[in-house]
Amino acid sequence: MTLSRRTMLGSTAALTASTLLSQANARAADEKTTVNFALVGLGSLSTNQIAPALQKTKHAKLAGIVTGTPEKEKIWADKYSIKPENIYNYENFDKIAANDNIDVVYIVLPNGMHKEFTVRGANAGKHVLCEKPMANSSADCREMIAACKQNNRKLAVGYRCQFEPHHLYCRETVQSGKYGPLHAIEAGFGFKIGDPNQWRLKADLAGGGALMDVGIYALQACRFLTGEEPVAVTAQETKMNPKKFAEVDETITWTMTMPSGVNCYCSTSYAFNGINRFNAYGQSGWLGLDPAYSYKGIKGESKDGPIQFDQIDQFAAEMDAFAKCILEDRQSSVSGEEGLRDLLAIEAIYESIQSGKRTQVQKA
Amino acid sequence: MTLSRRTMLGSTAALTASTLLSQANARAADEKTTVNFALVGLGSLSTNQIAPALQKTKHAKLAGIVTGTPEKEKIWADKYSIKPENIYNYENFDKIAANDNIDVVYIVLPNGMHKEFTVRGANAGKHVLCEKPMANSSADCREMIAACKQNNRKLAVGYRCQFEPHHLYCRETVQSGKYGPLHAIEAGFGFKIGDPNQWRLKADLAGGGALMDVGIYALQACRFLTGEEPVAVTAQETKMNPKKFAEVDETITWTMTMPSGVNCYCSTSYAFNGINRFNAYGQSGWLGLDPAYSYKGIKGESKDGPIQFDQIDQFAAEMDAFAKCILEDRQSSVSGEEGLRDLLAIEAIYESIQSGKRTQVQKA
Incomplete structure (x- = not known):
């Protein structure tokens, strides 16, 4: 096999540019070691398991909330120091698209609402972690997968046992x-x-x-x-x-x-x-x-x-694992x-x- | 309602005779507290479980054997003092009908032979205890039940756990x-x-x-x-x-x-x-x-x-229970x-x- 000098030079140049770019990415990744989560739905699972777990995570941080119950906003904001600009309700949820402080929405709503909020979250440019069961039907699951794919966002399901x-x-x-x-x-x-x-x-x-x-x-x-x-x-x-x-x-x-x-x-x-x-x-x-x-x-x-x-905190493990998938650009297991x-x-x-x-x- | 003197006398006489007969039966039952078993099939279950269990039973006694393996006859006769006249093989088994020393045949053969030997045992006038599964098909079970009914013999299945x-x-x-x-x-x-x-x-x-x-x-x-x-x-x-x-x-x-x-x-x-x-x-x-x-x-x-x-010997309990059913003329559970x-x-x-x-x- 022979290569012309031009080809060699071209490929060397490309390699160099690519190397520089990936080094820059690596530096950026080094800098970003935490992913910001917004919890969507503040029922007992979020209250008693997931929010406490987010106090133990290394790579996932509780940064925002989305709730249909206005009185929960202040309680959670006070308890977890959540900034007002990171608080949404079910109506204005889509505005989260403009909020660079939120990377992931964790859908902890009743099953029948998983599809809607996963699709809206993905369309808002957020990665989505969704509680199990993923949705009410396989057709809904397929829509959710498609929405995340179209938006180039990652999607994971809250199968905490897989990290236990x-x-x-x-x-x-x-x-x-x-x-x-x-x-x-x-x-x-x-x-x-x-x-x-x-x-x-x-x-x-x-x-x-x-x-x-x-x-x-x-x-x-x-x-x-x-x-x-x-x-x-x-x-x-x-x-x-x-x-x-x-x-x-x-x-x-x-x-x-x-x-x-x-x-x-x-x-x-x-x-x-x-x-x-x-x-x-x-x-x-x-x-x-x-x-x-x-x-x-x-x-x-x-x-x-x-x-x-x-014994581990399974929710913390699950969220850290998803955060690392995002940080390292890998698909979730x-x-x-x-x-x-x-x-x-x-x-x-x-x-x-x-x-x-x-x-x-x-x-x- | 009026009864003629003749009827009264007749019925009194019948009652008296019946009472005397049942008292006699009761005395006979009082006397007979043991039921003689013949084991049909001397494989590992008979050898290792059932024969040893028959050394512990109160109402069941190992009195006879039925085997297709001639060399087992002497071994068992010696070990359990079984009289020569209580030893049969699969061909001459039906002659057990003439043997008043055997009350029960316990069928411990491969499942596919249960029906034949249960029916032959019942036709020979013996009560039958049959190992589980009772037979290869429900149709066979029905034949076995019918044969025992026709011969007015009791039939039980070796469900030892029900006595545990x-x-x-x-x-x-x-x-x-x-x-x-x-x-x-x-x-x-x-x-x-x-x-x-x-x-x-x-x-x-x-x-x-x-x-x-x-x-x-x-x-x-x-x-x-x-x-x-x-x-x-x-x-x-x-x-x-x-x-x-x-x-x-x-x-x-x-x-x-x-x-x-x-x-x-x-x-x-x-x-x-x-x-x-x-x-x-x-x-x-x-x-x-x-x-x-x-x-x-x-x-x-x-x-x-x-x-x-x-812990009990479940086979002993099962056999004693069947023996008592026979002694007390009750159907087995x-x-x-x-x-x-x-x-x-x-x-x-x-x-x-x-x-x-x-x-x-x-x-x-």
């Missing part, structure tokens, strides 16, 4: 083959829901019941542990309090098969406490977490003894596609309940 | 409503099967794989705890070693709903160890056993702490109908796997 060390250990151990090929997973998450008037029991706001809200953790565990996408599901729903659960599902059990042959059996419920776990069974060993999905106190057992790591895949499986479960048939999970 | 104190405590606690209405049960039983040439892997002898052999324990637990018969099932099967499991199922997960709304999710497998349990969840509490189905070492936990009872109901649910699970549809469980 017990969960990470379990995935690593399963995928290392330490316990041989995986054969089965049992997973479930439920709790006895209180207030009958809350948004979680309204179909338009919640998109569904226990399955959408907490069953998604069991589904996530199966997908996260295996790194596989489910092939088909079967499911049954029971409702012992049809008045309270008039609009959403109360208790669902389902089976779910993976391409490798892993056979999962799962449950979710709003009717009782006690199931908050997964167990994975390989040909030569097993492991599991119980409780698996709590904010704190994750505990594990395996064939070889207890699984023990320090809990991207919009990840949220979409859960919704596709959830839709297959609901469809199976309706049709009484084994239902293929659609591809993302 | 931890299981009994769990059923009593669930049904007492202590933990409120029951909402869900998770149950599973499996193990990694060894020898690829054993009868359990042959369809004609085993009738099915893990589901027939050990999944039935999980199914039993759901039925026993609730006292209900399943309405409908959904199920999926996976097979990661299609060569070894060419004829029978390897791993199955299923969902199962009860008339009250209890929603069950279950598993069974021949591919791995680790699942041997049930957990039942009420509105205000939960309980479970793990291991639940082992011969020894049953352990339980509940919302209120450990569930602890003395683990009757042929109980075995039939499990087969109906198992058939629904297999049908659901084949059809991909939620499948109603047929009524007994």
